[in-house]
Amino acid sequence: MSEARILLAHGSGGQLSQKLISEVFQPAWNNPIHSAMLDGAILDLPAGKIAMTTDSFVITPVFFPGGDIGKLSICGTVNDLVACGARPLYMTTAFIIEEGFALSDLKTIVASMAATAKAAGVHLVAGDTKVVEKGSADKIYINTTGIGVITANPVYSPQRIEAGDVVIVSGNIGDHGLAILAQREGLQFQTPTTSDCASLHEIGRIAENYGSSIRVMRDPTRGGLATVINELALQSGLSITLKEKLIPISPAVRGATAMLGVDPLYMANEGKMVIIVAAEAAADLLIALKRTNPSQDAAIIGNVKPEPKGMVLLETDLGSARILPMLEGEHLPRIC
Amino acid sequence: MSEARILLAHGSGGQLSQKLISEVFQPAWNNPIHSAMLDGAILDLPAGKIAMTTDSFVITPVFFPGGDIGKLSICGTVNDLVACGARPLYMTTAFIIEEGFALSDLKTIVASMAATAKAAGVHLVAGDTKVVEKGSADKIYINTTGIGVITANPVYSPQRIEAGDVVIVSGNIGDHGLAILAQREGLQFQTPTTSDCASLHEIGRIAENYGSSIRVMRDPTRGGLATVINELALQSGLSITLKEKLIPISPAVRGATAMLGVDPLYMANEGKMVIIVAAEAAADLLIALKRTNPSQDAAIIGNVKPEPKGMVLLETDLGSARILPMLEGEHLPRIC
Numbered sequence: 001m002s003e004a005r006i007l008l009a010h011g012s013g014g015q016l017s018q019k020l021i022s023e024v025f026q027p028a029w030n031n032p033i034h035s036a037m038l039d040g041a042i043l044d045l046p047a048g049k050i051a052m053t054t055d056s057f058v059i060t061p062v063f064f065p066g067g068d069i070g071k072l073s074i075c076g077t078v079n080d081l082v083a084c085g086a087r088p089l090y091m092t093t094a095f096i097i098e099e100g101f102a103l104s105d106l107k108t109i110v111a112s113m114a115a116t117a118k119a120a121g122v123h124l125v126a127g128d129t130k131v132v133e134k135g136s137a138d139k140i141y142i143n144t145t146g147i148g149v150i151t152a153n154p155v156y157s158p159q160r161i162e163a164g165d166v167v168i169v170s171g172n173i174g175d176h177g178l179a180i181l182a183q184r185e186g187l188q189f190q191t192p193t194t195s196d197c198a199s200l201h202e203i204g205r206i207a208e209n210y211g212s213s214i215r216v217m218r219d220p221t222r223g224g225l226a227t228v229i230n231e232l233a234l235q236s237g238l239s240i241t242l243k244e245k246l247i248p249i250s251p252a253v254r255g256a257t258a259m260l261g262v263d264p265l266y267m268a269n270e271g272k273m274v275i276i277v278a279a280e281a282a283a284d285l286l287i288a289l290k291r292t293n294p295s296q297d298a299a300i301i302g303n304v305k306p307e308p309k310g311m312v313l314l315e316t317d318l319g320s321a322r323i324l325p326m327l328e329g330e331h332l333p334r335i336c
Numbered sequence: 337m338s339e340a341r342i343l344l345a346h347g348s349g350g351q352l353s354q355k356l357i358s359e360v361f362q363p364a365w366n367n368p369i370h371s372a373m374l375d376g377a378i379l380d381l382p383a384g385k386i387a388m389t390t391d392s393f394v395i396t397p398v399f400f401p402g403g404d405i406g407k408l409s410i411c412g413t414v415n416d417l418v419a420c421g422a423r424p425l426y427m428t429t430a431f432i433i434e435e436g437f438a439l440s441d442l443k444t445i446v447a448s449m450a451a452t453a454k455a456a457g458v459h460l461v462a463g464d465t466k467v468v469e470k471g472s473a474d475k476i477y478i479n480t481t482g483i484g485v486i487t488a489n490p491v492y493s494p495q496r497i498e499a500g501d502v503v504i505v506s507g508n509i510g511d512h513g514l515a516i517l518a519q520r521e522g523l524q525f526q527t528p529t530t531s532d533c534a535s536l537h538e539i540g541r542i543a544e545n546y547g548s549s550i551r552v553m554r555d556p557t558r559g560g561l562a563t564v565i566n567e568l569a570l571q572s573g574l575s576i577t578l579k580e581k582l583i584p585i586s587p588a589v590r591g592a593t594a595m596l597g598v599d600p601l602y603m604a605n606e607g608k609m610v611i612i613v614a615a616e617a618a619a620d621l622l623i624a625l626k627r628t629n630p631s632q633d634a635a636i637i638g639n640v641k642p643e644p645k646g647m648v649l650l651e652t653d654l655g656s657a658r659i660l661p662m663l664e665g666e667h668l669p670r671i672c
Contacts, residue, residue, distance in 0.1 A: 012560035039389055056430040096392050132669070136473065147483065153377055227350050327351065
């Protein structure tokens with residue numbers, strides 16, 4: 001029996017497109033806004049500032065330990081909104097699907113998106129589906145674009161970082177990058193690695209309690225922790241020192257990355273947040289984060305200094321310090 | 337001399353990604369919101385309802401007579417917002433680029449997006465760039481997602497369509513589909529065909545003057561005029577009759593489609609709007625549309641009847657009527 005597959009006509013805008021919407025997307029989104037079948041969604045927004053962010057997801061493989069491209073596509077945009085100091089409200093979803101992709105896989109991915117969005121309190125309000133010929137895409141690419149209402153006051157900004165501020169990361173780093181690398185290369189480790197792919201909406205809610213003490217938040221995805229910290233140093237015009245022994249890395253990731261000769265500081269994370277916080281609020285925030293599920297391994301990993309401007313220093317376990325640069329080149333394409 | 341090309345590392349999130357942002361995107365967008373280099377944009381929105389819409393553009397070829405994928409990607413989302421009864425305000429842009437794509441072509445596309453957005457009064461506020469290996473995409477795909485403030489009052493809806501309402505199309509149909517078909521197949525016609533790709537923000541402004549007389553607007557892209565009219569008939573539960581001789585089609589498109597045996601009623605348009613309007617306001621609206629540049633060929637093409645419910649009838653030039661179905665299958669993939 002041949003499996004149902006996506007055809008070019010599913011992207012035609014005609015009858016098969018309607019069928020895909022009514023049989024796959026609408027039952028999953030289960031959302032009166034989306035059901036209106038207009039060219040777009042009509043939304044009510046509370047007064048005030050909003051955040052808007054977009055990401056396309058091209059990860060390979062599409063299904064991986066700890067998630068799939070659907071879950072990832074929701075978490076990624078939720079986390080970017082949280083990093084903007086916003087409560088995620090609405091999201092659009094746009095699919096580019098390779099002709100011949102299994103309809104059952106699409107349904108699995110869509111179900112995963114729906115469940116992740118529901119847990120994060122996000123409504124999926126409008127969508128688009130394009131189908132391209134076999135060989136013109138690699139299985140499926142998903143764009144999600146989200147808007148949320150800004151609750152951070154003042155708005156997060158690297159310009160608000162001050163010397164003396166403390167750097168917190170919300171948990172172990174490197175898991176997502178290593179899990180994808182291991183799956184692609186068929187590597188087997190004693191402790192299997194799982195992506196940390198998670199929605200960080202709860203971290204956003206915790207941060208709301210700390211007002212102006214929170215200077216900025218960023219999720220260290222592509223380029224990893226080292227790259228995000230470098231962006232913050234550059235954009236603040238200050239220096240950030242990380243202490244190597246304080247950076248939380250699971251024993252499994254530590255062992256596997258050492259064996260492979262890759263640096264977990266540059267590996268992508270999909271369920272972690274870097275938070276720069278005023279020193280006097282750091283301990284209290286850390287305790288609050290450690291009480292919450294996606295951030296129970298949160299740790300203070302460094303602090304902000306006036307000099308050397310725009311640079312990141314890594315204090316090694318031996319007490320020496322070296323410059324930690326931004327990611328150069330690309331060691332793991334299509335990680336998200 | 338080798339031409340500069342997009343590398344996988346341009347999508348890494350690291351140094352080359354930053355370089356692409358600072359050297360290609362930021363100078364083009366030229367926008368303080370986008371320059372903040374946050375994970376997303378922080379926006380001020382007026383109070384009230386907003387519209388949100390998303391589209392991915394996968395058109396081939398990327399450059400075509402009358403436009404390119406960049407212009408198309410802005411016009412498409414502007415026009416969807418206008419169809420929602422909204423004034424377009426903000427848009428995100430997300431690129432999936434095939435490794436090896438010429439940097440000069442990317443710059444041309446980005447310039448085209450910037451110019452089109454500026455003319456439409458839209459701010460491009462946040463973006464994303466992913467690069468996939470050669471063979472994992474066909475040159476470049478662009479997602480745009482837009483939000484706008486709803487000015488239509490009451491909100492446009494097919495449920496507001498009434499028997500007796502009049503159907504207007506804002507100009508000649510079939511140009512975009514035929515231009516793409518001709519370029520792909522290397523067809524030469526006596527009169528070269530050009531895509532109608534255009535931003536219809538001015539039609540939105542005109543429509544604002546007609547209040548509740550405007551029932552609904554839709555832009556007949558994929559699937560063409562026939563498919564959009566069928567959607568409206570289905571969603572309103574009423575019947576729509578089109579008069580074949582009233583449907584505006586340029587002599588060039590009429591001749592070429594007859595020769596090729598394709599039906600312009602199913603060909604995509606990228607600069608046209610279908611408007612369902614109360615009969616008493618139709619003539620006045622038509623005059624206003626015909627005074628404005630992207631709609632000078634606007635025409636009344638049919639009207640709404642109570643029966644047969646959910647169906648579209650085409651009255652031919654000979655006076656007979658036939659059922660005009662929604663597009664079945666796919667005759668021209670990747671038209672937008």
